[in-house]
Amino acid sequence: MSMSDAARAFVTVFPAELPDKTMVATIVLVARYHRPVWVWVGAAGAFAVHVVVAVAAGSAIGLLPDAVVGAVVTVMFAVGAAVLLRAARSAEPDVIDDDAAGAVASIGATVAGSFGLVVVAEWGDLTQLATASLAAESGAPFATAVGAWLALISVAAIAAVFGRQLVARVPIHRVNYIGAAVFAALAVWAAVDVVRELTAA
Numbered sequence: 001m002s003m004s005d006a007a008r009a010f011v012t013v014f015p016a017e018l019p020d021k022t023m024v025a026t027i028v029l030v031a032r033y034h035r036p037v038w039v040w041v042g043a044a045g046a047f048a049v050h051v052v053v054a055v056a057a058g059s060a061i062g063l064l065p066d067a068v069v070g071a072v073v074t075v076m077f078a079v080g081a082a083v084l085l086r087a088a089r090s091a092e093p094d095v096i097d098d099d100a101a102g103a104v105a106s107i108g109a110t111v112a113g114s115f116g117l118v119v120v121a122e123w124g125d126l127t128q129l130a131t132a133s134l135a136a137e138s139g140a141p142f143a144t145a146v147g148a149w150l151a152l153i154s155v156a157a158i159a160a161v162f163g164r165q166l167v168a169r170v171p172i173h174r175v176n177y178i179g180a181a182v183f184a185a186l187a188v189w190a191a192v193d194v195v196r197e198l199t200a201a
Contacts, residue, residue, distance in 0.1 A: 001140075001143045001146065002138070002140045003143070005134070005143035005147065006146045008138070008144075009131065009143070009145075009146075009151065010148070010151045011182070012130055012134060012148075012151075012183070013130055013131060013148045013151035013152060015178045016130060016182070016183065017127050017151060017152055018155055022122055022125070022155075022156070023155055023156075023159040024159075025117055026040075026043055026114075027159050029043075029113065030160050032105075033109070033114070036160040036161060038110040039110055039114045039160055040156050040157055041111050042111040042112065042114025042115035043118045043153070044149075044152075045111070045115050046115045046116075046117075046119035047118065047149055049119055050119070050122050050123070050125070050128050050152075051131055051148050051149045051152070053128070054129070054145075055132070055141040055144055056141075058131065058132035058136040058144070059136070059141045061132065061135075061136035067194055067198055070191075070193050071194055072133070072136065073133045073136055073137045073190045074194060079129075081180045081181075082180075085177070085180040127148070127151075130183070131148040134148070137190065137193075
C-alpha cells in the first residue's frame, strides 16, 4: 500500500468533511440515541460503503487516457473548491436541539439508524467525489480508500465525542475556507499535470 497516496487522501478528505452536514447529523444522532460509540460504528459502516463506491468509480475513470483523467480530476477539484467557498460565505450556525433527545435506544437500533442516515446523507457528497478523483489520479485505489475512510471516521469520532463543543467554539465557515484552499491547490496541481502530459506528447 502506498502511504503517500493514503496520506494524500486523508489530508484532502478530512478538512472537506469537517464542516459537512454529516458532522451535524452525527451530533444529532448522539443526542437522539445517547450511544456515541455505536453511532460512530454505524457511521463508519456507511462511510465504508461510500468509499468502496467512490474508489470503484475512480478506478473506472482511471482507465481513460491520462490527459482526460487529469482534466476530469481538475474540474472535480475546482468544483469542490467552489462549493466549499460558497458554503463558507453563506455559513449560518447550525442549531442542535437538545430537547430532541429521547430514551436510550438499543445498540442495534442505534447502529442501524446511524448507518441509514449517514449512507443517505453522504450519497454523491463532495468527499465521495474527491475520493473518486484521487483514486482515478493516483492509480492506487486501496491506499486511497484507506486514507479517505480514516479521514471520514476520524471526523465522525470528533463529532460523536466533541461535536457540540467544536460547533460552539470553531466557526464552520473557517473550516470551509481551509477545505476550499486544499481543493483549489489540488485542482492547480492536477491542471499542471495535464499541461505536462500534453506538452510531453
